[in-house]
Amino acid sequence: MKELRLMKGNEAIAEAAIRCGCDAYFGYPITPQSEILEYLMVEKPHERTGMVVLQAESEVASINMVYAGAGCGRKVMTSSSSPGVSLMQEGLSYCAGAELPCLLVNVVRGGPGLGTIQPSQADYFQSTKGGGHGDYRLIVLAPSSVQEMCDFVGLGFDLAFKYRNPALILTDGAIGQMMEKVMLPASVNRWTEEEIKQQTPWATTGKPADRPANVITSLELDSAKQEKVNQKLQAKYAEMEKNEVRFERIQCDDAEYLFVAFGTSARICQKSIDLARAKGIKVGLLRPITLFPFPKDEIEKLAGQVKGMLSVEMNAGQMVEDIRLNAKGKCPVEHYGRFGGIMPSPDEVLKVLEQKFIGG
């Protein structure tokens, strides 16, 4: 049954996982996302749905457990924060190479190194450009509310299975920790043994006499074949770019200036819009929801409409590169960022917009 609750973003992810028929969660504690594992341990999903929850010895082990669970055709996930996600990159590359559908959550904190436990968006490059070795992409979803934290768990699994590709929820410590109202979805059953065999005939479920052995691997030593593997992956990413772009337009129709921001930054920009419009400045916001695939066409379209775009990010300027690339010189594109765990304030963002484009 659907249910309205007041929850932290991290808890919403955990509860959504149980409700969407997730088969297993493997994780290792790290701030600011440990509530996900803690919530699951308290909830005993094994008793509710049969879902497996395991605290692994490291993020390296977690992602490799995810690889194996996905290889068995199960809906499996892990979560971590930046340093832990760095450790997972080899495993993620293997998941992408072996075309395994799985879900990863990165509740980003400030880096580099051990950095800070405060929120950040500094893992944009790592998330959207591959992250590990080799040419691959993750499906990247960027929630900006606790509701979306919840909704994107099911969506992430759906897209992961549709494309046989890892999906990533890229969020940050602010959304992970804050409490909001959330409408939890009704529970759906985990796939049965038969459904798994139907949905994922490639999975290692045990070789019956009437089919060849299934093998999960990313290895292809023959370069001619390896090139074909890569071409197939690229074709899949092109399909995602065609079908899965998601974004939200906020007050864009009459906008003369545009903020482009995702997640926490997008929430801040919404407030900046109110402040701007009260002063008579027509500003809108384009909020990319999928960071890969990136809303390239929408950026280009809006670049032809507005006098300037400001990319507001909690990093030193990462998404701005994608915006510039796709604005194709049709309008100036600037960046404003705070980093190291600092979030910009709405009036600060507005002031930057005025300085950069209006003169003030």
Place this chain on the structure above:
Amino acid sequence: MAETIFDPNIIKDQNLVYKRTDHMKEKALSYCPGCGHGTAHRILMEVIEEMGIQEKTIGVSPVGCSVLAYDFMNVDMQGAAHGRAPALATAIKRLMPDKFVFTYQGDGDLAAIGTAETIHACNRGEHITIIFINNGIYGMTGGQMAPTTLPGMRSSTSPYGRDEATMGHPLRMTELVATLPGTCFVTRQAVHTPGNVRKAKRALRTAFELQTRKIGVSFVEIVSNCNSGWKMTPVKANTWMEENMFPYYPLGDIKVPEKID
């Protein structure tokens, strides 16, 4: 012209004393002639055939010379990243507790890069079988020093012999995991003589049977040769193994579970 010493008429079912298991795929092994990997593969698949558990078995192959084990073993398999096989096996077994799950790993894979995964899968007492091929060297990458390389033993990265003072001591992973309550059966075997092959096969059978008792990891080390990496003929490698490896890595059971009648 050479005389025919072979009478093709003797190839009849009633004369058959030994048959290749069809649980090995119809594919030529990629191992060097004389390498222990091939024999270890065969007896492992024979055990699975004799137990009738092909449909219930999921294997995990490592990174190392046996990276292509799934090309030879006719069961559903997953190829792990270097060292991570026990993490994979953990997840597979947790999600499918009724399956037989094994990892097959070299000493670099299991005792160097994958030490943490090995120790923790053993410590959690996962109901899996870990098969550990210890040849004292990195075979696949061309004969570099492994954690198991013997003192004084030459390899491409210990060209003057392993110096324990600066390169550490050979790691006895098998004794180490035997100390963990999460392991139920820990044994060290070899496959270089018919007698040892029979014993190793029996150990593998025990290891797989124990999975149904759900009392923890069954761990089978097979001390093996790497004649290419050791730069010896296969025969010389086996003698060298007996004389040098076995004293440091003595064969036999280290931990056996209580019998149940």
